[in-house]
Amino acid sequence: xxxxxxxxxxxxxxxxxxxxxxxxxxxxxxxxxxxxxxxxxxx
Numbered sequence: 001x002x003x004x005x006x007x008x009x010x011x012x013x014x015x016x017x018x019x020x021x022x023x024x025x026x027x028x029x030x031x032x033x034x035x036x037x038x039x040x041x042x043x
Contacts, residue, residue, distance in 0.1 A: 004031060 005021035012019035012035075019035035030041045 006033070 004025060006021040006023045009020040009022065018038050021033050021035065021038075023031045025031065029043045033040060
C-alpha cells in the first residue's frame with residue numbers, strides 16, 4: 001500500500017482529540033480519519 005500524506009482539517013481543534021484528517025491516494029481515492037481512531041479510515 002502507498003504511504004499516505006495526512007493533512008489536518010483547518011476546522012479541527014488545535015491539539016485536541018477532535019481532529020479530522022484527509023489524504024488523497026495517487027490512484028484517486030480520498031481517505032478520511034479521526035484523531036481518536038487513527039487506524040480506522042473511510043475511503
